[in-house]
Amino acid sequence: MVTEATGQCLCGAVRITVSHPPQEVNACHCGMCRRWTGVALVTLDVPEANIRIEGRNAVRSYVSSDWAERCFCGQCGSSLWYRLTAPAAPRDYYLAAGLMDDLSGMSLANEIYTDHRPGAFAFAGPAKQITEAEFLAMLPPPAQEE
Numbered sequence: 001m002v003t004e005a006t007g008q009c010l011c012g013a014v015r016i017t018v019s020h021p022p023q024e025v026n027a028c029h030c031g032m033c034r035r036w037t038g039v040a041l042v043t044l045d046v047p048e049a050n051i052r053i054e055g056r057n058a059v060r061s062y063v064s065s066d067w068a069e070r071c072f073c074g075q076c077g078s079s080l081w082y083r084l085t086a087p088a089a090p091r092d093y094y095l096a097a098g099l100m101d102d103l104s105g106m107s108l109a110n111e112i113y114t115d116h117r118p119g120a121f122a123f124a125g126p127a128k129q130i131t132e133a134e135f136l137a138m139l140p141p142p143a144q145e146e
């Protein structure tokens, strides 16, 4: 069992260490994630207590909605993580999986906003397929997420 995983942005200014990394990734096909990443946002979902971040002075935040921010490296532009900002929201990091040095052995668990996924972006594997309406129905009201 892997107990620690490391990653970094393209230029290396931001370095990330995740303890007890999940062995599954999730993908979001919403329009904001598509524009932010170029394809889809594929994340490792990590509780705040399990992440260590070096180079925080290079981290920039884009407030993408009333309830979430998207952080990126101010030097190289790499997408870093998505976080909910509402005071009551979980403080988890939805960390861009592509930052990690080694993604071997991980599987794709869930794809959300599948009804927004362009036909050209089919992913392999039997991930659970969740549409926008199905995803919003899973959230506790009145939260919304994109």
Ligand SMILES: [Zn+2]
Residues within 6 Å of the ligand: 009, 010, 011, 012, 013, 014, 073, 074, 075, 076, 077, 078
């Ligand atoms: Zn960078």
Ligand SMILES: [Zn+2]
Residues within 6 Å of the ligand: 028, 029, 030, 031, 032, 033, 034, 041, 113, 146
């Ligand atoms: Zn999204």
